[in-house]
Amino acid sequence: MKLTLSALTAAVLITTAPWAAAQNVAIVNGKPVPTHRVDVLAKxxxxxxxxxxxxxxxxxxxxxxxxxIFMQEAQKRGIGASKDYQDQIELAxxxxxxxxxxTDFQKKNPVTDAEVKAEYDKFVAANSGKEYRARHxxxxxxxxxKALIADLKKGAKFxxxxxxxxxxxxxxxxxxxxxxxAAASYVPEFSEAMVKLEKGQLTEAPVKSQFGWHVIRLDDVRQAELPKLEEVKPQIVQQLQGQKLNQFQQALREKAKIQ
Incomplete structure (x- = not known):
């Protein structure tokens, strides 16, 4: 049997129609909406x-x-030609x-394991030592x-x-x-008085700071328990990424010729 031109065209359309449909999410008012738009949003x-x-x-x-649908309506109303729209497009x-x-800078300048280790070592050096558990x-x-200290010495519960x-x-x-x-977490007057106490000991005199008058009791002391590198690595990487990006931005600002 010999196919006529019209029959051949129909056969081609039947064959390609499923493929064409797969490329589009829908056809809105005669205009195809490509599936790629869904893929972009999905990402x-x-x-x-x-x-x-x-x-x-x-x-x-x-x-x-x-x-x-909304874009087609906006185009019908000529919104795309307005100055406000053009300004917003430029900002976007x-x-x-x-x-x-x-993103390109961060991909080409990743934070290395050596940089993470160095930053962690600085953290350990700054935070190692004793930790104190106190009440005030x-x-x-x-x-x-003074009245509170007297009451505590008489047996009142802190x-x-x-x-x-x-x-x-x-x-x-x-x-x-x-x-x-850590002692450094407190204002100097407070920490100086606290570190002189023995476990369970109460300050003999009130301690003055910018916040008022403190009565302090030291309950316990221990060596600082610091997180392991693996536990804080994501935070360190994020911090170092931010520092590198800030330096990159500052370098661009400094070398720019601004008149």
Missing amino acids: QVEASGRPVDDQVRAQLKEEVILRE RQTIMIRALF ILVEKEDEA EDLAKAKSKDPGSGANGGDLDWA
């Missing part, structure tokens, strides 16, 4: 940490279709280009603090007085407990 969703399952992909498909173009520039009661006047009298709402509600911390 953005995945980059945010969300999995793209069939349900999410269906939602993205609907969003792409709605975008095309700059944002995308700059983001791509920074903070009041406004020295006489109040935790109860802290809850009732301390003007430090955070620790006061916990019986004055400041949890484990």
Whole structure:
């Protein structure tokens, strides 16, 4: 049997129609909406940490279709020719280009394991040593603090007085407990008095700081427990990436000729 030209054309259309449909999400008012748009949105969703399952992909498909509908309407109304639209497009173009520039820089200048180790070693050097677990009661006047010390020496419970009298709402509600911390975490007057105490000992006199008058009790001392490198590596990498990017930005700013 010999195919006529019209029959041959029909056969070709039947053969290629499924392929053409696969390239498009839909056809809106006669205009094809390519599947690639869904793929682009799906990549953005995945980059945010969300999995793209069939349900999410269906939602993205609907969003792409709605975008095309709204775009067609905007074009009908001539919005694309407005100055405000053109200004916004230019800002968006700059944002995308700059983001791509920074991404390219970070890909070509990755944080090395040696840099991470060096930063971790600095962290260890700055934070190693002793940690102290102390309690305090903070009041406004020295006489109040002296009265508290007298009550404690008579047998009053430190935790109860802290809850009732301390003007430090955070620790006061916990019986004055400041949890484990390095001495350097506190203001100098506080830390100097605290480190002189033995475990279980109370300050004999109130300690004055910028916050008021403190009554301090040292509950325990230990060697600082620092996280292992593997535990903090993601945070260190992020920190170093930020530093490198800031240096890159500053270098570009400094060498730019601005008149």
